[in-house]
Amino acid sequence: MSTEAIADASFLIDWARYSGRDRLFNVFNVVWIPEPVLGELQSEHTLMWVARGMASGSMALFPELPNYREEALRLIEVSRRFPVRHLDYPEAYCIAAASDRGYVVLSENGAAYASQFLYARARVWRALEVLAKLIERGAIDRGEVHRYEEETKHKFPRRDLERLGI
Numbered sequence: 452m453s454t455e456a457i458a459d460a461s462f463l464i465d466w467a468r469y470s471g472r473d474r475l476f477n478v479f480n481v482v483w484i485p486e487p488v489l490g491e492l493q494s495e496h497t498l499m500w501v502a503r504g505m506a507s508g509s510m511a512l513f514p515e516l517p518n519y520r521e522e523a524l525r526l527i528e529v530s531r532r533f534p535v536r537h538l539d540y541p542e543a544y545c546i547a548a549a550s551d552r553g554y555v556v557l558s559e560n561g562a563a564y565a566s567q568f569l570y571a572r573a574r575v576w577r578a579l580e581v582l583a584k585l586i587e588r589g590a591i592d593r594g595e596v597h598r599y600e601e602e603t604k605h606k607f608p609r610r611d612l613e614r615l616g617i
Contacts, residue, residue: 455552456576457483457513457545460491461559466578467497468603476509477590478581483513483554487541513548522547529570536562549573557581559605579607583615593617 456479458466463484466472475482484501489512492498504510523543530538538546542556542563549556550572556563559577567575576584582599585591596617600606 454479454555455481455483456555456557457485457549457552458488458557459485459542459545459560459563460488461542462557462578463488463492463501464494464497465559465603465605466557466581467494467500469578469599470602471591471595471599472500473509474585474590475581476504477588478584479555481508482510482557483548484510485513485541485544485548486515487544491541515544516548519544519547519551522550526566526571530562530566533565533569535565535569536560538562538566546571546573546575577607578603578605579611579615583617586617 466475482504492501501510505512523540526543526546527538527540542558542560545556545558546563546566548554556573556575558564558575564575564577567573578599582591582596586593596607596612
């Protein structure tokens with residue numbers, strides 16, 4: 452069974468800093484990069500990793516389609532009804548496409564992560580959920596989570612680490 456994801460800029464920027472970044476493709480056969488997200492990427496390091504991923508077929512460009520644009524705008528409006536940070540367009544676009552196509556959204560954006568519990572159908576994974584899946588599959592050990600934190604300077608909430616048994 453093919454497993455696909457769609458990633459926003461926050462996830463790609465952090466994950467590209469991780470020395471084990473290509474392990475992402477042990478979890479997902481294809482990671483889609485929407486056009487609105489590609490426009491947000493500024494770092495040469497991140498862009499080079501995405502370009503290599505696209506060249507190898509592990510990543511692919513996801514076009515901006517009118518039906519997902521409309522759904523993304525609707526999701527932005529819905530997000531304003533909740534007392535959490537509101538969605539931005541690129542994250543909303545990822546959620547709209549993922550909801551329709553069954554992809555996992557990869558995001559470090561708090562509003563995107565909260566959306567799955569409040570109003571969106573798409574599953575949203577942070578790097579922590581990806582790392583947990585890699586641990587579950589035996590591809591990495593628990594110490595790799597701490598390496599990820601050190602290399603990316605992204606600290607996971609202790610309660611989330613404890614919940615996942617890390």
